Amino acid sequence: MKVDILASGSSGNCIALTTNETTILIDAGIAKTKIEKRLLEVGITPSSVKAIFVTHAHSDHIKGLPLANKYKIPVYAGEREWKNITCVEDELIRQIGVGGLFGCDDFLVTDFKVHHDAIDPRGYVVRTLDNFKASICLDTGKVDKEMLQHMKGSDIYIIEANHEPRMVEVSTYPNSVKARILSHIGHLSNEQTAVALSELVQGKSERIYLTHLSSNNNLPMLAEMTVKRELLKKGYHSGMHYELEVI
Template identity: 40%
Template sequence: MRFSVLASGSTGNSIYVETDDHAFLVDAGLSAKRIEQQLAAIGRSMENVNGILVTHEHSDHIKGIGVLARRHKVPIYANEKTWNAMNGLVGEVPLEQRFHFNMETSLSFGTLDIQSFAVSHDAVDPMFYVFHERDRKLSIITDTGYVSDRMKGHIAASDAFVFESNHDVSMLQMGRYPWSIKRRILSDVGHVSNEDAAIAMSEVVAEKQTSIYLSHLSKDNNMKDLARMSVSQTLEACGIRTGEFVHLHDTDAEQPTTLVTV
């Protein structure tokens, strides 16, 4: 199993995951043209993609879905409430390309099993995904105000995580956002801070080689170096030394990460 974070941030999100037999995008929150360009940058194309898995209906996760569906005839997977919320936002998606992926269920594609699980975000029915292939496990979790024990149970002991590290609390509190938006981000249906992300990660990493991709960083309320430092310090305070078996990686709103094997 291989993956690349094609883009991550408030301006758009998309992740590519493949096995030898199947490939999927998780979200397509960029224009169709940008998605195609990001895939080309890692040596892939929409011809490789067997489906797009939708997490929720916010624009930074679905912006390119309609055009990609119509242009490339690719299947789109989402739960029923998310499909209803996307109607009118993504244009016409042919019925034969509309698939339901229910909350807290699994779908199998050859050797790849994909499990959906609920998160806490201000969307109608947001969910993220865990990918299993043989003994390897990749978990993707962003856009959640907190990480519950149930969520931790789904993602525990993954070999790789794409994990939200959205904001530094002090930067957010001192920043230019109006209080209503600050309150939303800090709420249980907002986004996870650097410190809270690290505390959650400390409870789900296993004593094996693990990669953590810090994702969905706020352009205004976070920085890559700050996120990495904050997460590393908090993990070490929890007894987990980064660089030994836990390795932190950046993601970017503009550049895809290298296609890596889980």
């Protein structure tokens, strides 16, 4: 499975997954024209995108959904999350219930609930027909046992490592924003992400992508070292037992 992180962070999120001739997008949170440009830069024709799966309806995840209208791409989102998505033509709307299974050419996609301040936010598990597995867990304030159960055994983990709590606490953000970020329906800290990955990684050469880093309240090296330190407790070394990339 080929992974292309077209955008990541509070300014926009968009992930392309490709196997054989099939590409799907997880979120479309940058302008339609930027998605088209970045797809072409990684060798993907926009018209070849078979589906878009939305994690939730915050603008940094759905800004570019008019792409679906242009290329007639089906868009999947939690059934209640559609209340806040108004830019997709009716015939392209696909409402999903928790735990649904969706066939998309060379992919099978299932969803799971996450914890974020949206109406009906989801994470996704994407499998190829030969059972290669990728898990995508973006905005969430915590990782619970049910989420771990869905994600375990993956070959690829795409997960947010949003912030370092101490940096949030001393930031210039209003207290209400700080409270939101640090809450159980906010975003994952580096430590939360590291602990979750220590429960998931089995040292079988998994690929890990740390995404959605805050530009104000995190540092790529800090996120990387926090995860590496936690996995080292299990005897796992980067480059030997797993591969890690910070986006």
